[in-house]
Amino acid sequence: MKKEARLWDILGDNKVKCHVCANECIILPDKVGICRTRKNINGVLYTLIYGSMISRGSLDPIEKKPLYNYWPGHTAYSIASVGCSFRCLNCQNWSISQATPSDNGDEGYIDFEDYRDRKMSLVEMTPEELVKRVVKSGAKTLAYTYNEPLIWHEWILDTARLLHKEDIKTILVTNGFSTPEASKELIDIGIGAANIDIKGMTDEFYKKICGAPSVQPVLDTAKRFKSNGIHVEITNLIIPDINDDEKDIKKLCDWVYDNLGENTPLHFSAYHPDYKRPSEKRTSFGILDKAYNIAKETGLFFPYVGNIKHEKGSNTYCPNCGEILISRMGFSLSKINITDDNKCKNCSYDLNKDIIGEINKSASSRFSFF
Numbered sequence: 001m002k003k004e005a006r007l008w009d010i011l012g013d014n015k016v017k018c019h020v021c022a023n024e025c026i027i028l029p030d031k032v033g034i035c036r037t038r039k040n041i042n043g044v045l046y047t048l049i050y051g052s053m054i055s056r057g058s059l060d061p062i063e064k065k066p067l068y069n070y071w072p073g074h075t076a077y078s079i080a081s082v083g084c085s086f087r088c089l090n091c092q093n094w095s096i097s098q099a100t101p102s103d104n105g106d107e108g109y110i111d112f113e114d115y116r117d118r119k120m121s122l123v124e125m126t127p128e129e130l131v132k133r134v135v136k137s138g139a140k141t142l143a144y145t146y147n148e149p150l151i152w153h154e155w156i157l158d159t160a161r162l163l164h165k166e167d168i169k170t171i172l173v174t175n176g177f178s179t180p181e182a183s184k185e186l187i188d189i190g191i192g193a194a195n196i197d198i199k200g201m202t203d204e205f206y207k208k209i210c211g212a213p214s215v216q217p218v219l220d221t222a223k224r225f226k227s228n229g230i231h232v233e234i235t236n237l238i239i240p241d242i243n244d245d246e247k248d249i250k251k252l253c254d255w256v257y258d259n260l261g262e263n264t265p266l267h268f269s270a271y272h273p274d275y276k277r278p279s280e281k282r283t284s285f286g287i288l289d290k291a292y293n294i295a296k297e298t299g300l301f302f303p304y305v306g307n308i309k310h311e312k313g314s315n316t317y318c319p320n321c322g323e324i325l326i327s328r329m330g331f332s333l334s335k336i337n338i339t340d341d342n343k344c345k346n347c348s349y350d351l352n353k354d355i356i357g358e359i360n361k362s363a364s365s366r367f368s369f370f
């Protein structure tokens with residue numbers, strides 16, 4: 001639904017400037033920003049997707065986000081809308097991320113190339129209705145995910161405030177293209193965790209693959225979130241022949257180590273051709289294994305490998321003695337060697353700064369849609 005936006009300025013001639021993401025669009029009257037979800041109506045900026053969701057939500061394992069060191073084994077009530085601040089050529093969720101909402105936010109449609117007939121109905125909810133559903137589901141966490149959540153700023157603030165009162169943790173699965181003012185509001189509201197994509201380490205990569213001007217705002221958001229107490233995990237999708245150079249991988253590992261710390265989980269993820277197919281190849285086991293080893297050699301405690309079978313890259317190992325702390329089969333936890341007071345069972349290493357929240361020791365497969 002339509003609602004007046006936060007974080008914007010009036011310019012001359014009824015133009016407005018949005019500060020919700022680092023695109024900082026200047027929007028003419030009757031036009032939308034790059035994300036297509038914020039519209040200038042008579043010199044006032046509105047979000048068109050407040051409470052507009054692609055479904056009532058789904059219950060996902062938190063490991064699917066991916067978050068491996070935050071409330072392991074728990075369920076994340078997952079919600080999404082339409083729109084994104086990027087145009088990634090490889091987007092797996094392009095049918096929602098590249099959709100445009102209708103002016104009252106009850107529908108999304110694709111407005112480009114060969115897909116003009118694609119339309120979807122959006123489910124509308126109030127924050128109170130959403131919170132009731134999440135509480136009823138029994139999930140301890142809620143994830144804003146699948147399309148880009150940062151552009152859903154007003155809805156996130158209003159729902160997170162109520163969710164936190166019910167002791168439900170909130171998670172952003174995000175491209176990290178935030179501004180200092182939007183990040184501050186998210187930090188102040190108490191977002192619990194973020195999985196931030198660092199898609200590449202160069203502006204050239206962001207321009208060519210994501211249609212965004214620079215990587216710097218993403219790096220700044222990761223630092224800002226981490227230094228203000230949000231649990232941060234990083235994901236890097238490795239695309240063959242595009243960002244699979246060992247030097248690039250090493251640069252990313254060094255950056256994470258130097259700026260976010262050795263205990264920041266780093267997920268290397270396998271690409272498969274999708275949407276505009278920037279590469280026709282799938283990521284090989286070999287390059288993911290190499291990335292895992294580079295991260296370990298750099299000194300990162302928790303490298304992971306996703307979207308492909310990689311035994312070491314699925315497990316969490318003790319940074320002190322090297323024993324398995326959590327082993328995983330897909331998204332399920334198959335073995336847990338952590339005491340109730342969050343110490344390694346083998347060497348008693350204190351994991352309180354490394355693994356956040358309760359571990360759900362009875363977790364099995366946790367998918368459902370409703």
Ligand code: SF4
Pocket residue numbers: 018019020021022023024025032033034035036037038084085150151
């Ligand atoms: S959220 Fe970002 S992309 Fe959307 S209008 Fe605002 S600055 Fe532009």
Ligand code: SF4
Pocket residue numbers: 084085086087088090091092093094097146147148175210
């Ligand atoms: S940032 Fe994520 S959702 Fe947005 S276009 Fe890129 S891959 Fe898709």
